Amino acid sequence: MSVALIWVVSPNSELSNGLGFLETTKLIDSSRFVVRGRSFLQSSKFKNIGKKYKCNSCYLNANLTHSCFGESGFRGSNNGRKSDVVSRVVANPAGELTVSSEQLVYDVVLKQAALVKEQMRAREDVEVKPDIVLPGTLGLLNEAYDRCGEVCAEYAKTFYLGTLLMTPERRKAIWAIYVWCRRTDELVDGPNASHITPKALDRWESRLEDLFNGRPFDMLDAALSDTVSKFPVDIQPFKDMIEGMRMDLRKSRYKTFDELYLYCYYVAGTVGLMSVPIMGIAPESQATTESVYNAALALGIANQLTNILRDVGEDARRGRVYLPQDELAQAGLSDEDIFAGKVTDKWRSFMKKQIKRARSFFDEAEEGVTQLSSASRWPVWASLLLYRQILDEIEANDCNNFTRRAYVSKPKKLVSLPVAYAKSLAPPSSRNGALSKIFDV
């Protein structure tokens, strides 16, 4: 990930890196990008539609209107669970009523679903259209995608195998998105994280804007730039992920689940929103676009909550506690108990509730996976089943997530893969109501 790091720390530097990500030079003009001395013509489709607005303590990169109060039929599938977990209107520490993170994030979901429908309507068909490329550039682009595939295979082998079942265009696009997410995460989580400042993240964000405008900085960006020119992917979830990294720089405690939910959206829910336009919805699906986006968001949140519960000890050793402080206090626990790392009955009972909540997000996500286009379902089922089992492993470890890292053993992984495959064969259920398909692919 040093490519990203070097650039954000010193935007004018020439790039090379030790991780074998790539070696490129930066050559940009306003309408083309040049990689290793050649240029690609790109359509610059997306503008940064985001406008930051402040909502109490949190920022969302959105140009959304708040539809906070008095909505009816807010969601179909999850009222039961969600009302237990977060309410739409919450009280801030000063006792004032504010809009909940869930509402803010759901507004993003609605916006994404609306945008993608609009994009699809504007296109004559859903199939990827060939760009106008100068002779010789196609090979370079393919090389860029291959690099993304290699990175993906190195960092997430099972997931990489799953992507091989997808159509070639979709697989390449998912790899490009994966690599951008990985690089973004590495900025604050990688070996050079201590050099990362908010300014560096601002530079990473302007680089993102450039690639969305057809001016990628390096080869890996070029792959994503190509992807966003071919699929109806919006910049907002990408910007929001960077916002999550900013949050990580300035915050190491979360007062409430509402605060944590927003963080989870930023760093992982966004991945779900980025992925849906690539994966596509099955032509026979009766689900609304919104409900599928919502399930994708839920899977990201579930994964991140699981990640947090698995890594409690590791995070504590870095001085970080990603658990709602108010819930810890209600359970009679504090940061000191976490640093002490003793598994007590209080801790077990606290963990039981946290695990239950994470599972409820997985349940919500499951409804959406069957709605995806058939070739995309297997990798998603595989990742869902594998990640979900981490929760079982935490329980099997007697909730000792202080000194034991829960993981799914190889044999269990191997069993999960055919199970995921079998699940992926099930056609979309018609439980999700209104018909509003967007991708008949």
Ligand SMILES: CC(C)=CCC/C(C)=C/CC/C(C)=C/CC/C(C)=C/[C@@H]1[C@@H](COP(=O)(O)OP(=O)(O)O)[C@]1(C)CC/C=C(\C)CC/C=C(\C)CCC=C(C)C
């Ligand atoms: C098929 C599939 C899973 C596609 C997603 C591919 C993709 C673009 C992944 C990017 C993942 C990434 C590098 C995110 C950066 C932030 C981050 C690190 C988030 C954590 C992931 C796990 O990280 P890590 O690899 O470090 O974990 P380990 O320590 O190795 O265990 C997260 C916990 C979140 C990842 C979130 C997702 C994969 C979202 C999945 C949602 C979908 C693919 C939407 C599916 C659609 C429906 C309708 C359900």
